[in-house]
Amino acid sequence: MSLVLLDWMEDGYAVITLNRPEKLNAINHQMVQELDEALDLVRKEDHVKFLTVTGNGDKAFCAGGDLNEFHGNLEEDEAYDLLAPMKNVLYKLATLPIPTIALLNGQARGGGCEIATACDFRYALKGTSFGFIQGKLGIAPGWGGGTLLYEKVDKQAAAHWLMTATMYSTDQALRIGWLHKVYSDKEWTMETLLQPFLHNSQEQMTWFKKQYLNSLKLDELSVRMEEETISCSKLWESEAHKEAVQKFMLSRKN
Numbered sequence: 001m002s003l004v005l006l007d008w009m010e011d012g013y014a015v016i017t018l019n020r021p022e023k024l025n026a027i028n029h030q031m032v033q034e035l036d037e038a039l040d041l042v043r044k045e046d047h048v049k050f051l052t053v054t055g056n057g058d059k060a061f062c063a064g065g066d067l068n069e070f071h072g073n074l075e076e077d078e079a080y081d082l083l084a085p086m087k088n089v090l091y092k093l094a095t096l097p098i099p100t101i102a103l104l105n106g107q108a109r110g111g112g113c114e115i116a117t118a119c120d121f122r123y124a125l126k127g128t129s130f131g132f133i134q135g136k137l138g139i140a141p142g143w144g145g146g147t148l149l150y151e152k153v154d155k156q157a158a159a160h161w162l163m164t165a166t167m168y169s170t171d172q173a174l175r176i177g178w179l180h181k182v183y184s185d186k187e188w189t190m191e192t193l194l195q196p197f198l199h200n201s202q203e204q205m206t207w208f209k210k211q212y213l214n215s216l217k218l219d220e221l222s223v224r225m226e227e228e229t230i231s232c233s234k235l236w237e238s239e240a241h242k243e244a245v246q247k248f249m250l251s252r253k254n
């Protein structure tokens with residue numbers, strides 16, 4: 001069964017859906033692979049105006065890396081080998097030649113916030129919450145999402161969120177500019193959410209995104225995302241990290 005769905009919409013855009021709702025769309029190895037393949041397919045289609053990324057279910061956009069797979073007693077180099085593929089996927093998402101919009105249907109934690117941050121824009125359903133909580137697990141973001149956060153919001157706001165590792169409400173996320181819009185349940189339809197973009201041609205949307213990417217130093221971005229993965233791999237072996245993951249695992253058994 002596909003854990004990442006890719007749909008081509010009549011109005012000329014594509015939708016990627018994280019499709020593991022029973023696990024709050026937590027990202028496992030299969031999803032990393034399927035996300036990579038889906039992005040390659042979107043990149044090949046020259047009629048697609050923009051891409052949206054969302055989660056299946058009404059509880060979460062994405063609860064981060066799968067703690068059964070992304071957390072174990074791993075040495076630094078094993079942790080790097082585990083983290084690097086998703087970092088590469090997020091670089092591919094962040095530099096896709098068409099605009100990308102994260103439709104946050106529910107909470108996002110850890111790597112889930114990294115995926116959302118790799119998108120150009122973030123729209124959220126009212127009442128959802130978000131947190132770069134890796135700091136509370138004894139690590140730091142490892143898929144490049146911390147690096148991307150510094151590109152998307154005020155640098156002090158990015159540093160504060162990463163260091164405090166707290167959950168933000170939609171209001172708090174709007175205030176720092178991480179969220180662009182918040183919608184009620186009633187408004188949460190593709191037609192309402194995407195109306196502002198649908199009138200644009202594919203050529204316009206490709207140019208708008210090219211102009212935006214020109215403003216980023218992509219070579220530097222790639223180096224900084226790689227450095228983030230290396231640093232997270234070093235933190236992976238900490239006792240604090242091992243204890244935090246163990247605590248989550250034990251809580252599953254109760």
Ligand SMILES: CC[C@H](C(=O)O)C(=O)SCCNC(=O)CCNC(=O)[C@H](O)C(C)(C)COP(=O)(O)OP(=O)(O)OC[C@H]1O[C@@H](n2cnc3c(N)ncnc32)[C@H](O)[C@@H]1OP(=O)(O)O
Nearest residue numbers: 022023024026063064065066067070109110111142143252
């Ligand atoms: C580089 C990325 C970075 C990394 O991987 O190192 C990270 O993403 S670190 C952050 C990892 N994510 C988390 O720490 C969040 C863990 N999940 C939770 O704290 C809770 O599930 C919560 C608060 C999101 C929701 O709690 P709630 O009580 O509402 O639901 P459940 O906990 O019962 O979850 C339902 C179901 O989903 C499974 N689940 C949730 N999150 C994960 C996860 N990250 N990995 C694997 N599985 C997850 C949970 O086990 C439940 O399934 P069940 O079969 O009933 O055990």
